Amino acid sequence: MNENILIDVKSLYKSYKLGKTKIEVLKDLNLEIEPGEWVALLGSSGSGKTTLLNQIGTLEKPDSGTISYDNKCYSKLSNRRAAKFRGTKIGFIFQAYHLLPELTVLENVLLPGQMLGRKKKELKNIATSLIDRVGLSHRIKHRPNELSGGEQQRASIARALVNDPELILADEPTGNLDSETGKGILQIFQDLHNSEEHNHTIIMVTHDRKIAELADRIIELKDGKIVAE
Template sequence: MLEVHDVSKGFHVGGARIQALDGVTMKVDPGEFVSIVGPSGSGKSTLLHLIGALDTPDSGTVKLDSEDIGVMTDRQRAELRRRRMGFIFQFFNLLPTMSAWENVAVPRLLDGQSLRSSKAKATELLTQLGLADRIDHRPSELSGGQMQRVAIARALIMDPHLLLADEPTGNLDTRTGAAILAFLAQVPAGAHGERAVVMVTHNPDAAAQTDRVITLQDGRVT
């Protein structure tokens, strides 16, 4: 499903050039739950940005379902992110003035789908995640674990091929984080094995829950 081949990416900081990624190659198959680990500065976030079509590599290719993300226009990458990818963040990134179901429905509404069908789908997902009694609550009225479950529902509402999670348990207590990981582990199977989950984490216990661990060091896969 996902193929990263010989990807390099660098940035200019002041008068120096920082090589964030240096010839990274990796693959992710449908049905896999994969974690990317490594120390700070190893290139994890840069790699996630490239996989998520938020940036393009200096060299090499990133392909989703055999399509080269690097040659797409900004509009094409935006449509790819909205329709075929889901994103989960450490700090949830929920819109504070919207209810839980409204936050979940945002991707469908941006895609031009009706409010009625979007609310129904959002409510269905929130119910599956145990939040049936919280659909009208705003983020300030929810716990950290509840907010992350809202964020997961939002990431899934477009039925994406690829789910990208950036430190999804980093802002949660151990018990809540374990529950979130247990749900993420079910996501690929719940899509009949046709979806993959890629998670960046600093937490070795979280990484141990995934099917496969990819370790980065100084911008390379070790």
């Protein structure tokens, strides 16, 4: 048991089959992340960053190897248990936002909390204050197609935080945004990281070294392995 390791990735292999071709994306990858760490995952396009994030987030299962969270192996959980694990522990921020188009900002942010069956009033208060925190109070009743890209990303950050996740997985959170809007998003990450009451662990994918340097540690992926830390 090592209390100083939150996520322990051991000898991870992941490949995809495309017709008869096997694409080996992650090859014997090893990684340890401490609780409260802000880690940047850096690598060129196609290096396997999203693939690694999907394995850590239990959205996909590895071919072999293990991923432990809090000293418990979770890479082999059943789909139902994996969904419960994700819902309670992880907040996802996707590059393409993935907001539900028919729901308003507030409804999108409420959704992960409703899935856990949380009390309505308490949940609404939390969602409203998170929307305020990301600077979207004036857009609370808007639907995603009535928002700018930066506003959609901020809504998706509020949604990721609604269940107060221990782990935040962010895939190119500023990838589609102009640099000013991107700075605003990165400020939210910095505030989260520095906030006293919360001890979020953050894994942030980026291909921009300048952005990666904001994190505590840079992990660089190349040819399916970690090359530099």
